[in-house]
Amino acid sequence: MYAIALHGGAGVISPDIPAAQKQNYVQSLRQALLVGVTLLREGRPSLDAVEAVVCCLENDPLFNAGRGAVLNRAGFHELEASIMHGNSMRCGAVGGITTVKNPISLARLVMEKSEHVYIAGEGAEDFATEVGVERVKNDYFTTQKRASQLVDAQKDNVVALDFFNAKQKEGILAGYQPSPHGTVGCVALDLKGELAAATSTGGLTNKRKGRVGDSPVIGAGTYATTEVAISATGKGEEFLRHSVGRTIAAVMEYRGDKLDSAVDHVLTQKLKPDDGGVIAVDRHGNICMDYNSRGMFRACADSNGKFEVAIWENNEVSQLQES
Protein backbone atom coordinates (compact mmCIF):
# COMPACT_ATOMS: atom_id res chain seq x y z
CA MET A 1 0.00 0.00 0.00
CA TYR A 2 0.94 3.65 -0.21
CA ALA A 3 -0.08 6.70 1.81
CA ILE A 4 0.77 10.36 1.41
CA ALA A 5 -0.02 13.64 3.17
CA LEU A 6 1.04 17.19 2.46
CA HIS A 7 0.61 20.59 4.06
CA GLY A 8 0.74 24.14 2.81
CA GLY A 9 1.18 25.65 6.25
CA ALA A 10 -0.79 26.20 9.44
CA GLY A 11 -1.74 29.45 11.08
CA VAL A 12 -4.49 31.97 11.50
CA ILE A 13 -6.43 31.24 8.35
CA SER A 14 -9.68 33.14 8.24
CA PRO A 15 -12.66 31.06 7.07
CA ASP A 16 -13.88 34.34 5.58
CA ILE A 17 -11.38 34.34 2.73
CA PRO A 18 -13.20 34.77 -0.57
CA ALA A 19 -14.57 31.57 -2.12
CA ALA A 20 -12.47 32.01 -5.26
CA GLN A 21 -9.28 32.24 -3.19
CA LYS A 22 -10.29 29.22 -1.16
CA GLN A 23 -10.82 27.34 -4.39
CA ASN A 24 -7.34 28.32 -5.61
CA TYR A 25 -5.77 26.83 -2.50
CA VAL A 26 -7.83 23.67 -2.79
CA GLN A 27 -6.87 23.27 -6.46
CA SER A 28 -3.18 23.78 -5.75
CA LEU A 29 -3.17 21.30 -2.89
CA ARG A 30 -5.07 18.80 -5.01
CA GLN A 31 -2.66 19.10 -7.93
CA ALA A 32 0.36 18.64 -5.67
CA LEU A 33 -1.28 15.61 -4.07
CA LEU A 34 -1.93 14.06 -7.49
CA VAL A 35 1.75 14.43 -8.40
CA GLY A 36 2.70 12.42 -5.32
CA VAL A 37 -0.03 9.84 -5.75
CA THR A 38 0.95 9.23 -9.37
CA LEU A 39 4.56 8.53 -8.41
CA LEU A 40 3.66 6.26 -5.51
CA ARG A 41 1.22 4.27 -7.63
CA GLU A 42 4.01 3.69 -10.15
CA GLY A 43 6.05 2.17 -7.37
CA ARG A 44 8.47 5.08 -7.11
CA PRO A 45 10.25 5.67 -3.77
CA SER A 46 8.64 7.84 -1.11
CA LEU A 47 11.73 10.05 -1.30
CA ASP A 48 10.93 10.91 -4.94
CA ALA A 49 7.29 11.53 -4.08
CA VAL A 50 7.93 13.94 -1.20
CA GLU A 51 10.53 15.85 -3.21
CA ALA A 52 8.24 16.16 -6.24
CA VAL A 53 5.27 17.31 -4.16
CA VAL A 54 7.34 19.90 -2.29
CA CYS A 55 8.77 21.16 -5.62
CA CYS A 56 5.17 21.66 -6.83
CA LEU A 57 4.33 23.66 -3.73
CA GLU A 58 7.59 25.63 -3.96
CA ASN A 59 6.74 26.57 -7.56
CA ASP A 60 3.23 27.62 -6.53
CA PRO A 61 3.10 31.31 -5.53
CA LEU A 62 0.27 30.68 -3.05
CA PHE A 63 2.58 29.12 -0.47
CA ASN A 64 5.43 30.43 1.66
CA ALA A 65 8.18 28.34 0.05
CA GLY A 66 10.09 28.89 -3.17
CA ARG A 67 8.11 31.31 -5.33
CA GLY A 68 5.70 33.12 -3.03
CA ALA A 69 8.01 32.95 -0.01
CA VAL A 70 7.89 35.73 2.55
CA LEU A 71 10.51 38.50 2.76
CA ASN A 72 12.95 38.97 5.63
CA ARG A 73 13.52 42.25 7.45
CA ALA A 74 16.20 43.24 4.94
CA GLY A 75 13.69 42.82 2.11
CA PHE A 76 14.92 39.63 0.47
CA HIS A 77 14.19 35.92 0.60
CA GLU A 78 16.15 33.38 2.64
CA LEU A 79 14.77 29.92 2.06
CA GLU A 80 15.32 26.72 3.99
CA ALA A 81 14.39 23.09 3.47
CA SER A 82 15.15 19.56 4.62
CA ILE A 83 14.42 16.01 3.55
CA MET A 84 14.83 12.65 5.26
CA HIS A 85 14.56 9.00 4.27
CA GLY A 86 13.32 7.07 7.28
CA ASN A 87 14.60 3.61 6.51
CA SER A 88 18.22 4.65 5.98
CA MET A 89 18.07 7.70 8.31
CA ARG A 90 19.82 9.59 5.52
CA CYS A 91 18.95 13.27 5.47
CA GLY A 92 19.87 16.62 3.94
CA ALA A 93 19.13 20.24 4.77
CA VAL A 94 19.84 23.73 3.47
CA GLY A 95 19.36 27.18 4.99
CA GLY A 96 19.85 30.80 3.95
CA ILE A 97 19.17 29.95 0.27
CA THR A 98 18.78 33.00 -2.00
CA THR A 99 19.03 31.82 -5.62
CA VAL A 100 18.08 28.13 -5.80
CA LYS A 101 14.67 27.67 -7.44
CA ASN A 102 13.84 24.50 -5.51
CA PRO A 103 15.54 24.37 -2.11
CA ILE A 104 14.11 20.90 -1.41
CA SER A 105 16.02 19.46 -4.37
CA LEU A 106 19.22 21.04 -3.09
CA ALA A 107 18.55 19.50 0.34
CA ARG A 108 18.27 16.11 -1.34
CA LEU A 109 21.55 16.70 -3.15
CA VAL A 110 23.22 17.59 0.16
CA MET A 111 22.03 14.19 1.37
CA GLU A 112 23.18 12.34 -1.72
CA LYS A 113 26.25 14.17 -2.97
CA SER A 114 27.88 15.85 0.01
CA GLU A 115 29.60 14.36 3.03
CA HIS A 116 27.44 16.57 5.23
CA VAL A 117 23.82 16.72 6.40
CA TYR A 118 23.24 20.46 6.56
CA ILE A 119 24.84 23.25 4.53
CA ALA A 120 23.85 26.90 4.95
CA GLY A 121 24.29 30.32 3.37
CA GLU A 122 27.00 31.06 0.81
CA GLY A 123 28.42 27.57 1.24
CA ALA A 124 25.06 26.12 0.20
CA GLU A 125 24.94 28.46 -2.82
CA ASP A 126 28.46 27.30 -3.77
CA PHE A 127 27.34 23.70 -3.43
CA ALA A 128 24.34 24.47 -5.68
CA THR A 129 26.77 25.73 -8.32
CA GLU A 130 28.88 22.58 -8.01
CA VAL A 131 25.97 20.19 -8.38
CA GLY A 132 24.23 22.31 -11.02
CA VAL A 133 20.63 22.94 -9.93
CA GLU A 134 18.32 25.54 -11.48
CA ARG A 135 19.04 29.08 -10.28
CA VAL A 136 16.90 32.21 -10.22
CA LYS A 137 17.32 35.81 -9.15
CA ASN A 138 16.15 36.40 -5.60
CA ASP A 139 13.19 38.51 -6.81
CA TYR A 140 11.83 35.49 -8.69
CA PHE A 141 10.47 34.42 -5.31
CA THR A 142 8.68 37.75 -4.65
CA THR A 143 4.95 38.20 -5.02
CA GLN A 144 2.91 41.37 -4.48
CA LYS A 145 1.19 39.78 -1.48
CA ARG A 146 4.45 39.12 0.35
CA ALA A 147 5.79 42.60 -0.41
CA SER A 148 2.64 44.12 1.12
CA GLN A 149 2.91 41.86 4.15
CA LEU A 150 6.46 43.05 4.77
CA VAL A 151 5.37 46.68 4.56
CA ASP A 152 2.53 45.99 7.01
CA ALA A 153 4.80 44.10 9.41
CA GLN A 154 7.45 46.80 9.32
CA LYS A 155 4.91 49.51 10.08
CA ASP A 156 4.67 47.96 13.50
CA ASN A 157 8.38 47.10 13.56
CA VAL A 158 7.80 43.62 14.83
CA VAL A 159 8.34 40.20 13.39
CA ALA A 160 5.26 38.63 11.94
CA LEU A 161 4.77 36.43 14.97
CA ASP A 162 4.35 39.35 17.33
CA PHE A 163 2.39 41.15 14.70
CA PHE A 164 -0.21 38.42 14.49
CA ASN A 165 -0.32 37.95 18.22
CA ALA A 166 -1.01 41.67 18.58
CA LYS A 167 -3.66 41.59 15.86
CA GLN A 168 -5.32 38.66 17.55
CA LYS A 169 -5.47 40.54 20.84
CA GLU A 170 -6.92 43.57 19.06
CA GLY A 171 -9.52 41.28 17.52
CA ILE A 172 -8.88 42.66 14.05
CA LEU A 173 -7.61 39.57 12.33
CA ALA A 174 -10.75 38.80 10.32
CA GLY A 175 -10.06 39.27 6.63
CA TYR A 176 -6.37 39.91 7.19
CA GLN A 177 -4.07 37.88 4.98
CA PRO A 178 -1.98 35.87 7.41
CA SER A 179 1.62 35.05 6.72
CA PRO A 180 2.74 32.47 9.30
CA HIS A 181 0.88 29.89 7.25
CA GLY A 182 2.49 28.73 4.09
CA THR A 183 5.43 26.49 4.96
CA VAL A 184 5.01 23.38 2.85
CA GLY A 185 5.76 19.75 3.50
CA CYS A 186 5.03 16.21 2.47
CA VAL A 187 5.30 12.75 4.05
CA ALA A 188 4.86 9.45 2.27
CA LEU A 189 4.91 5.68 2.60
CA ASP A 190 5.77 3.88 -0.64
CA LEU A 191 4.86 0.43 -1.95
CA LYS A 192 8.08 -0.99 -0.51
CA GLY A 193 7.06 0.23 2.94
CA GLU A 194 9.68 2.97 3.12
CA LEU A 195 8.99 6.37 4.64
CA ALA A 196 10.21 9.86 3.75
CA ALA A 197 9.52 13.43 4.84
CA ALA A 198 10.29 16.84 3.32
CA THR A 199 9.69 20.45 4.40
CA SER A 200 10.41 23.80 2.73
CA THR A 201 9.78 27.39 3.79
CA GLY A 202 10.53 31.07 3.46
CA GLY A 203 10.22 31.43 7.23
CA LEU A 204 8.54 34.37 8.91
CA THR A 205 7.66 37.69 7.28
CA ASN A 206 10.07 40.37 8.53
CA LYS A 207 12.32 37.79 10.19
CA ARG A 208 15.78 38.91 11.13
CA LYS A 209 18.38 38.18 8.44
CA GLY A 210 19.91 34.79 9.17
CA ARG A 211 17.02 33.59 11.34
CA VAL A 212 16.74 29.81 11.19
CA GLY A 213 13.40 28.15 11.92
CA ASP A 214 12.50 24.50 12.36
CA SER A 215 12.13 23.62 8.68
CA PRO A 216 15.80 22.89 7.91
CA VAL A 217 16.36 21.20 11.26
CA ILE A 218 16.30 17.42 11.18
CA GLY A 219 14.42 16.37 14.32
CA ALA A 220 12.35 19.57 14.46
CA GLY A 221 10.50 20.44 11.21
CA THR A 222 11.33 17.18 9.44
CA TYR A 223 11.95 13.66 10.73
CA ALA A 224 11.60 10.13 9.47
CA THR A 225 12.40 6.66 10.81
CA THR A 226 11.37 3.14 9.82
CA GLU A 227 8.16 3.76 11.80
CA VAL A 228 6.98 7.25 10.97
CA ALA A 229 7.60 10.32 8.79
CA ILE A 230 6.74 13.84 9.99
CA SER A 231 6.67 17.36 8.56
CA ALA A 232 5.74 20.34 10.71
CA THR A 233 4.52 23.89 10.16
CA GLY A 234 3.96 26.78 12.53
CA LYS A 235 5.93 28.96 14.91
CA GLY A 236 9.40 27.66 14.12
CA GLU A 237 10.94 28.72 17.42
CA GLU A 238 8.48 26.56 19.36
CA PHE A 239 8.94 23.58 17.05
CA LEU A 240 12.72 23.84 17.42
CA ARG A 241 12.56 24.10 21.22
CA HIS A 242 10.47 20.95 21.44
CA SER A 243 12.25 18.98 18.65
CA VAL A 244 8.76 18.25 17.36
CA GLY A 245 9.61 15.66 14.71
CA ARG A 246 11.90 13.62 16.93
CA THR A 247 9.53 13.93 19.88
CA ILE A 248 6.59 12.47 17.94
CA ALA A 249 8.75 9.58 16.73
CA ALA A 250 10.11 9.08 20.26
CA VAL A 251 6.67 8.92 21.88
CA MET A 252 5.83 6.09 19.46
CA GLU A 253 9.22 4.39 19.88
CA TYR A 254 9.61 4.61 23.65
CA ARG A 255 6.04 4.82 25.00
CA GLY A 256 4.37 2.72 22.34
CA ASP A 257 1.80 5.36 21.36
CA LYS A 258 -0.05 5.07 18.09
CA LEU A 259 0.47 7.84 15.55
CA ASP A 260 -2.58 9.98 16.42
CA SER A 261 -1.83 9.81 20.13
CA ALA A 262 1.83 10.75 19.67
CA VAL A 263 0.92 13.76 17.52
CA ASP A 264 -1.78 14.80 19.98
CA HIS A 265 0.70 14.59 22.87
CA VAL A 266 3.04 17.06 21.18
CA LEU A 267 0.28 19.43 20.03
CA THR A 268 -1.41 19.56 23.43
CA GLN A 269 1.33 18.81 26.00
CA LYS A 270 4.41 20.39 24.42
CA LEU A 271 3.19 23.12 22.06
CA LYS A 272 0.82 25.95 22.91
CA PRO A 273 -2.49 26.76 21.20
CA ASP A 274 -1.95 28.45 17.81
CA ASP A 275 1.62 27.17 17.45
CA GLY A 276 0.81 25.20 14.30
CA GLY A 277 0.45 21.64 13.12
CA VAL A 278 2.02 18.52 11.67
CA ILE A 279 1.38 15.91 9.03
CA ALA A 280 2.60 12.37 9.60
CA VAL A 281 2.30 8.91 8.14
CA ASP A 282 3.34 5.66 9.81
CA ARG A 283 4.58 2.41 8.30
CA HIS A 284 1.09 0.90 8.42
CA GLY A 285 -0.18 3.69 6.19
CA ASN A 286 -2.02 5.56 8.94
CA ILE A 287 -2.17 9.27 8.20
CA CYS A 288 -2.41 12.06 10.78
CA MET A 289 -2.90 15.74 9.92
CA ASP A 290 -3.46 17.68 13.11
CA TYR A 291 -2.91 21.24 14.35
CA ASN A 292 -3.66 23.55 17.23
CA SER A 293 -3.99 26.68 15.10
CA ARG A 294 -7.10 27.92 13.34
CA GLY A 295 -6.48 25.88 10.24
CA MET A 296 -3.91 24.07 8.17
CA PHE A 297 -3.79 23.74 4.41
CA ARG A 298 -3.53 20.00 3.92
CA ALA A 299 -4.31 17.03 1.76
CA CYS A 300 -3.84 13.27 1.87
CA ALA A 301 -4.46 10.11 -0.08
CA ASP A 302 -3.82 6.40 0.19
CA SER A 303 -4.12 3.22 -1.83
CA ASN A 304 -7.47 2.43 -0.16
CA GLY A 305 -9.11 5.29 -2.03
CA LYS A 306 -8.76 8.07 0.51
CA PHE A 307 -8.34 11.44 -1.21
CA GLU A 308 -8.95 14.57 0.84
CA VAL A 309 -8.14 18.26 0.71
CA ALA A 310 -8.90 20.44 3.71
CA ILE A 311 -8.22 23.81 5.32
CA TRP A 312 -10.21 24.08 8.57
CA GLU A 313 -11.85 21.62 10.99
CA ASN A 314 -12.98 18.35 9.51
CA ASN A 315 -16.60 19.33 9.93
CA GLU A 316 -16.17 22.44 7.82
CA VAL A 317 -13.71 20.95 5.40
CA SER A 318 -13.66 21.39 1.70
CA GLN A 319 -13.40 17.74 0.83
CA LEU A 320 -13.05 16.51 -2.70
CA GLN A 321 -13.36 12.93 -3.75
CA GLU A 322 -10.88 11.93 -6.37
CA SER A 323 -12.42 12.48 -9.76
Next chain:
Amino acid sequence: MYAIALHGGAGVISPDIPAAQKQNYVQSLRQALLVGVTLLREGRPSLDAVEAVVCCLENDPLFNAGRGAVLNRAGFHELEASIMHGNSMRCGAVGGITTVKNPISLARLVMEKSEHVYIAGEGAEDFATEVGVERVKNDYFTTQKRASQLVDAQKDNVVALDFFNAKQKEGILAGYQPSPHGTVGCVALDLKGELAAATSTGGLTNKRKGRVGDSPVIGAGTYATTEVAISATGKGEEFLRHSVGRTIAAVMEYRGDKLDSAVDHVLTQKLKPDDGGVIAVDRHGNICMDYNSRGMFRACADSNGKFEVAIWENNEVSQLQES
Protein backbone atom coordinates in the same frame (compact mmCIF):
# COMPACT_ATOMS: atom_id res chain seq x y z
CA MET B 1 23.10 20.28 45.69
CA TYR B 2 24.92 21.13 42.49
CA ALA B 3 26.50 19.00 39.78
CA ILE B 4 28.48 19.92 36.70
CA ALA B 5 30.19 18.14 33.81
CA LEU B 6 32.13 19.43 30.84
CA HIS B 7 33.78 18.02 27.74
CA GLY B 8 36.55 19.14 25.45
CA GLY B 9 35.58 16.79 22.65
CA ALA B 10 35.59 13.11 21.84
CA GLY B 11 37.45 11.33 19.09
CA VAL B 12 40.48 9.31 18.25
CA ILE B 13 42.70 10.49 21.07
CA SER B 14 45.94 8.53 21.19
CA PRO B 15 47.01 7.50 24.70
CA ASP B 16 50.53 7.96 23.35
CA ILE B 17 50.37 11.75 23.36
CA PRO B 18 53.35 13.17 25.27
CA ALA B 19 52.91 13.43 29.03
CA ALA B 20 53.40 17.20 28.98
CA GLN B 21 50.62 17.62 26.43
CA LYS B 22 48.36 15.35 28.44
CA GLN B 23 49.04 17.47 31.49
CA ASN B 24 48.12 20.63 29.55
CA TYR B 25 44.73 19.18 28.68
CA VAL B 26 44.14 18.04 32.23
CA GLN B 27 45.06 21.47 33.61
CA SER B 28 42.79 23.27 31.15
CA LEU B 29 39.86 21.00 31.89
CA ARG B 30 40.46 21.39 35.61
CA GLN B 31 40.57 25.17 35.43
CA ALA B 32 37.37 25.35 33.41
CA LEU B 33 35.67 23.01 35.88
CA LEU B 34 36.73 25.20 38.80
CA VAL B 35 35.16 28.23 37.14
CA GLY B 36 31.84 26.40 36.97
CA VAL B 37 32.08 24.95 40.46
CA THR B 38 32.83 28.37 41.96
CA LEU B 39 29.73 29.89 40.37
CA LEU B 40 27.45 27.02 41.36
CA ARG B 41 28.71 27.07 44.95
CA GLU B 42 27.85 30.77 45.12
CA GLY B 43 24.29 29.87 44.18
CA ARG B 44 24.53 31.26 40.66
CA PRO B 45 22.22 29.83 37.97
CA SER B 46 23.32 26.80 35.94
CA LEU B 47 22.90 28.95 32.83
CA ASP B 48 25.67 31.28 34.05
CA ALA B 49 27.89 28.33 34.95
CA VAL B 50 27.64 26.56 31.59
CA GLU B 51 28.20 29.82 29.70
CA ALA B 52 31.26 30.71 31.80
CA VAL B 53 32.80 27.24 31.47
CA VAL B 54 32.29 27.18 27.71
CA CYS B 55 33.80 30.68 27.43
CA CYS B 56 36.89 29.36 29.25
CA LEU B 57 37.19 26.47 26.83
CA GLU B 58 36.55 28.76 23.83
CA ASN B 59 39.37 31.02 25.00
CA ASP B 60 41.69 28.04 25.43
CA PRO B 61 43.63 27.26 22.21
CA LEU B 62 43.75 23.53 23.04
CA PHE B 63 40.14 22.96 22.07
CA ASN B 64 38.19 23.14 18.82
CA ALA B 65 35.98 26.09 19.79
CA GLY B 66 36.69 29.82 19.78
CA ARG B 67 40.47 30.27 19.76
CA GLY B 68 41.99 27.01 18.55
CA ALA B 69 39.03 26.14 16.33
CA VAL B 70 39.63 24.13 13.16
CA LEU B 71 39.68 25.69 9.69
CA ASN B 72 37.13 25.03 6.96
CA ARG B 73 37.99 24.07 3.39
CA ALA B 74 38.18 27.73 2.40
CA GLY B 75 40.80 28.32 5.10
CA PHE B 76 38.82 30.31 7.65
CA HIS B 77 36.86 29.64 10.82
CA GLU B 78 33.08 29.26 11.00
CA LEU B 79 32.00 28.74 14.58
CA GLU B 80 28.73 27.52 16.00
CA ALA B 81 27.24 27.26 19.47
CA SER B 82 24.00 26.76 21.37
CA ILE B 83 22.69 27.04 24.90
CA MET B 84 19.50 25.90 26.61
CA HIS B 85 17.84 26.42 29.97
CA GLY B 86 15.93 23.25 30.82
CA ASN B 87 13.35 24.58 33.21
CA SER B 88 12.05 27.29 30.89
CA MET B 89 12.97 25.47 27.65
CA ARG B 90 14.41 28.78 26.48
CA CYS B 91 17.28 28.37 24.07
CA GLY B 92 19.57 30.20 21.67
CA ALA B 93 21.93 29.19 18.88
CA VAL B 94 24.32 30.72 16.38
CA GLY B 95 26.07 29.33 13.31
CA GLY B 96 28.55 30.52 10.70
CA ILE B 97 30.19 32.91 13.20
CA THR B 98 33.43 34.50 11.97
CA THR B 99 34.28 37.43 14.27
CA VAL B 100 32.63 36.88 17.66
CA LYS B 101 35.19 35.98 20.31
CA ASN B 102 32.76 33.89 22.35
CA PRO B 103 30.02 32.33 20.23
CA ILE B 104 28.36 30.78 23.30
CA SER B 105 27.70 34.26 24.75
CA LEU B 106 26.14 35.33 21.46
CA ALA B 107 23.93 32.21 21.56
CA ARG B 108 22.76 33.26 25.02
CA LEU B 109 22.00 36.75 23.74
CA VAL B 110 19.96 35.27 20.88
CA MET B 111 17.96 33.49 23.57
CA GLU B 112 17.58 36.57 25.75
CA LYS B 113 17.46 39.52 23.39
CA SER B 114 16.10 38.30 20.06
CA GLU B 115 12.67 37.02 19.15
CA HIS B 116 14.33 34.00 17.54
CA VAL B 117 16.06 30.80 18.69
CA TYR B 118 18.69 30.40 15.99
CA ILE B 119 20.46 33.05 13.91
CA ALA B 120 23.18 32.19 11.38
CA GLY B 121 25.82 33.77 9.18
CA GLU B 122 25.86 37.47 8.37
CA GLY B 123 22.60 37.96 10.24
CA ALA B 124 24.23 36.61 13.39
CA GLU B 125 27.22 38.91 12.89
CA ASP B 126 24.80 41.86 12.49
CA PHE B 127 23.05 40.78 15.68
CA ALA B 128 26.43 40.65 17.44
CA THR B 129 27.00 44.26 16.40
CA GLU B 130 23.57 45.30 17.70
CA VAL B 131 24.03 43.69 21.10
CA GLY B 132 27.68 44.67 21.39
CA VAL B 133 29.75 41.57 22.16
CA GLU B 134 33.54 41.37 21.89
CA ARG B 135 34.77 40.98 18.32
CA VAL B 136 38.02 39.66 16.91
CA LYS B 137 39.53 39.16 13.48
CA ASN B 138 38.95 35.70 12.08
CA ASP B 139 42.64 34.81 12.37
CA TYR B 140 42.47 35.33 16.14
CA PHE B 141 41.00 31.82 16.21
CA THR B 142 43.88 30.27 14.22
CA THR B 143 46.61 28.19 15.80
CA GLN B 144 49.59 26.55 14.10
CA LYS B 145 48.19 23.11 14.92
CA ARG B 146 44.92 23.73 13.10
CA ALA B 147 46.66 25.25 10.08
CA SER B 148 48.80 22.10 9.78
CA GLN B 149 45.76 19.89 10.16
CA LEU B 150 44.06 21.68 7.27
CA VAL B 151 47.11 21.22 5.07
CA ASP B 152 47.23 17.53 5.96
CA ALA B 153 43.51 17.06 5.33
CA GLN B 154 43.63 18.87 2.01
CA LYS B 155 46.52 16.73 0.79
CA ASP B 156 44.04 13.89 0.68
CA ASN B 157 41.25 16.21 -0.48
CA VAL B 158 38.75 14.79 1.94
CA VAL B 159 36.96 16.15 4.94
CA ALA B 160 38.55 15.25 8.21
CA LEU B 161 35.97 12.58 8.92
CA ASP B 162 36.91 10.55 5.85
CA PHE B 163 40.52 11.34 6.48
CA PHE B 164 40.48 9.78 9.91
CA ASN B 165 38.41 6.84 8.77
CA ALA B 166 41.02 6.21 6.05
CA LYS B 167 43.90 6.59 8.48
CA GLN B 168 42.23 4.18 10.86
CA LYS B 169 41.89 1.61 8.09
CA GLU B 170 45.52 2.10 7.16
CA GLY B 171 46.42 1.54 10.78
CA ILE B 172 48.57 4.66 10.85
CA LEU B 173 46.66 6.68 13.39
CA ALA B 174 49.04 6.17 16.30
CA GLY B 175 50.68 9.42 17.21
CA TYR B 176 48.62 11.39 14.70
CA GLN B 177 47.10 14.55 16.12
CA PRO B 178 43.38 14.01 15.72
CA SER B 179 41.03 16.86 14.91
CA PRO B 180 37.46 15.57 15.34
CA HIS B 181 37.93 15.92 19.06
CA GLY B 182 37.75 19.36 20.49
CA THR B 183 34.13 20.50 20.48
CA VAL B 184 33.44 21.81 23.97
CA GLY B 185 30.37 21.70 26.16
CA CYS B 186 29.06 21.94 29.70
CA VAL B 187 25.97 20.81 31.59
CA ALA B 188 25.01 21.83 35.09
CA LEU B 189 22.44 21.51 37.86
CA ASP B 190 22.31 24.52 40.18
CA LEU B 191 21.32 24.88 43.83
CA LYS B 192 17.77 25.78 42.80
CA GLY B 193 17.52 22.50 40.91
CA GLU B 194 17.57 24.07 37.46
CA LEU B 195 19.41 22.53 34.53
CA ALA B 196 21.29 24.07 31.62
CA ALA B 197 23.45 22.89 28.72
CA ALA B 198 25.86 24.64 26.34
CA THR B 199 27.99 23.51 23.38
CA SER B 200 30.47 25.33 21.12
CA THR B 201 32.61 24.20 18.20
CA GLY B 202 34.63 25.01 15.13
CA GLY B 203 33.25 21.90 13.44
CA LEU B 204 35.33 19.59 11.26
CA THR B 205 38.74 20.38 9.79
CA ASN B 206 38.37 21.00 6.04
CA LYS B 207 34.57 21.09 6.29
CA ARG B 208 32.73 22.59 3.37
CA LYS B 209 31.98 26.29 3.83
CA GLY B 210 28.54 26.63 5.42
CA ARG B 211 28.51 23.08 6.83
CA VAL B 212 26.36 22.91 9.94
CA GLY B 213 26.99 20.20 12.53
CA ASP B 214 25.03 19.21 15.60
CA SER B 215 26.47 21.79 17.98
CA PRO B 216 24.14 24.71 17.10
CA VAL B 217 21.12 22.43 16.77
CA ILE B 218 18.81 22.35 19.76
CA GLY B 219 17.77 18.71 20.17
CA ALA B 220 20.99 17.37 18.62
CA GLY B 221 24.23 18.74 20.18
CA THR B 222 22.50 20.56 23.03
CA TYR B 223 19.29 19.86 24.93
CA ALA B 224 17.86 20.54 28.36
CA THR B 225 14.56 19.92 30.10
CA THR B 226 13.42 19.97 33.73
CA GLU B 227 14.82 16.40 33.98
CA VAL B 228 18.15 16.38 32.18
CA ALA B 229 20.76 18.55 30.41
CA ILE B 230 22.92 17.15 27.60
CA SER B 231 25.89 18.30 25.49
CA ALA B 232 27.31 16.11 22.72
CA THR B 233 30.56 15.86 20.79
CA GLY B 234 31.59 13.74 17.84
CA LYS B 235 30.63 13.19 14.22
CA GLY B 236 28.07 15.96 13.89
CA GLU B 237 26.22 14.40 10.98
CA GLU B 238 25.43 11.30 13.03
CA PHE B 239 24.38 13.31 16.06
CA LEU B 240 22.05 15.41 13.91
CA ARG B 241 20.50 12.38 12.20
CA HIS B 242 19.68 10.82 15.57
CA SER B 243 18.68 14.04 17.39
CA VAL B 244 20.95 12.84 20.15
CA GLY B 245 20.07 15.36 22.85
CA ARG B 246 16.33 15.03 22.42
CA THR B 247 16.55 11.26 22.10
CA ILE B 248 18.35 10.86 25.43
CA ALA B 249 15.79 13.10 27.14
CA ALA B 250 12.94 11.22 25.42
CA VAL B 251 14.17 7.78 26.51
CA MET B 252 14.05 9.07 30.11
CA GLU B 253 10.71 10.85 29.63
CA TYR B 254 8.82 8.18 27.72
CA ARG B 255 10.46 4.88 28.70
CA GLY B 256 11.42 5.83 32.23
CA ASP B 257 15.13 5.03 31.81
CA LYS B 258 17.64 6.37 34.28
CA LEU B 259 20.29 8.73 32.94
CA ASP B 260 23.08 6.18 32.36
CA SER B 261 20.76 3.78 30.63
CA ALA B 262 19.33 6.48 28.33
CA VAL B 263 22.82 7.63 27.33
CA ASP B 264 23.94 4.04 26.78
CA HIS B 265 20.93 3.37 24.58
CA VAL B 266 21.86 6.21 22.24
CA LEU B 267 25.60 5.42 22.18
CA THR B 268 25.07 1.71 21.49
CA GLN B 269 21.70 1.45 19.69
CA LYS B 270 21.58 4.66 17.65
CA LEU B 271 25.18 5.78 17.10
CA LYS B 272 28.01 3.69 15.69
CA PRO B 273 31.37 2.95 17.33
CA ASP B 274 33.73 5.94 17.16
CA ASP B 275 30.90 8.44 16.62
CA GLY B 276 31.65 10.34 19.83
CA GLY B 277 30.21 10.94 23.27
CA VAL B 278 27.95 12.97 25.53
CA ILE B 279 27.96 14.54 28.94
CA ALA B 280 24.71 14.80 30.87
CA VAL B 281 23.41 15.66 34.31
CA ASP B 282 19.92 14.94 35.65
CA ARG B 283 17.83 16.83 38.19
CA HIS B 284 18.95 14.51 40.97
CA GLY B 285 22.56 15.48 40.35
CA ASN B 286 23.54 12.23 38.63
CA ILE B 287 26.33 12.78 36.14
CA CYS B 288 27.02 10.71 33.03
CA MET B 289 30.05 11.13 30.76
CA ASP B 290 30.08 8.37 28.20
CA TYR B 291 31.41 7.83 24.67
CA ASN B 292 31.94 5.18 22.03
CA SER B 293 35.14 6.70 20.64
CA ARG B 294 38.68 6.14 21.88
CA GLY B 295 38.49 8.86 24.47
CA MET B 296 36.76 12.06 25.51
CA PHE B 297 38.29 15.04 27.25
CA ARG B 298 35.99 15.49 30.24
CA ALA B 299 35.63 16.60 33.81
CA CYS B 300 32.93 16.71 36.45
CA ALA B 301 32.24 17.77 40.00
CA ASP B 302 29.37 17.87 42.47
CA SER B 303 28.52 19.18 45.92
CA ASN B 304 29.24 15.74 47.43
CA GLY B 305 32.95 16.20 46.76
CA LYS B 306 33.29 14.52 43.39
CA PHE B 307 35.98 16.20 41.29
CA GLU B 308 37.33 14.30 38.31
CA VAL B 309 39.26 15.00 35.12
CA ALA B 310 39.66 12.25 32.55
CA ILE B 311 40.57 11.49 28.94
CA TRP B 312 40.41 7.71 28.32
CA GLU B 313 38.70 4.75 30.01
CA ASN B 314 38.07 5.09 33.69
CA ASN B 315 40.70 2.50 34.49
CA GLU B 316 43.39 4.48 32.73
CA VAL B 317 42.07 7.87 33.74
CA SER B 318 44.11 10.77 34.88
CA GLN B 319 42.07 11.51 37.95
CA LEU B 320 42.77 14.43 40.20
CA GLN B 321 41.21 14.92 43.57
CA GLU B 322 40.30 18.53 44.26
CA SER B 323 43.23 20.14 45.99
